[in-house]
Amino acid sequence: MELTAVLTSAEEGGYVALNPETGTTSQGETIEEAIANLTEATALYLSEFPLSAPSHPLITMFSVPAHA
Template sequence: MLLTAVLMPATEGGLTAFNPETGTTTQGETVEEALANLREATALYLEEFPLVASGRPLVTTFEVEVRG
C-alpha cells in the first residue's frame, strides 16, 4: 500500500513524521529512522483500523503571506 509521509524538523531535534491518511505520527533522529518508525506505527494502526486505498495522494506546497 502506497501512503504519504510528511517529515518536518522537530523543535527538540530530529524529525517528526506524519502520515495524513491515518493520522499516525512519530519521530526519529534521521530521515531513515523517522520513516522506519512511521512505517511501524502505521502498520500497527492499520492492523486495528484497516484503510481502503482510494487512489494516489496529491502532495503539494503553498505559501502564505505573513503580515507584521
C-alpha cells in the same frame, strides 16, 4: 502497500513524520529512523483500522503573508 510520509524538522532536533492517509505520526533522530518508526506506528494502526481503498493525498505548497 505504498503510503505517504511527510517529514518536518523537529524543534528539539530530529524529524517528525506524518502519514496523511491514516493520520499516524512518529519521530526519529534521523530521516531513516523517523520513517522506520512511522512505518511501525502505521502498521499497528492499520492492523486495527484497515483502509478499504487507500488513495494518495495531493500534496502541494502555499504561501501566507509574512505578518499573518
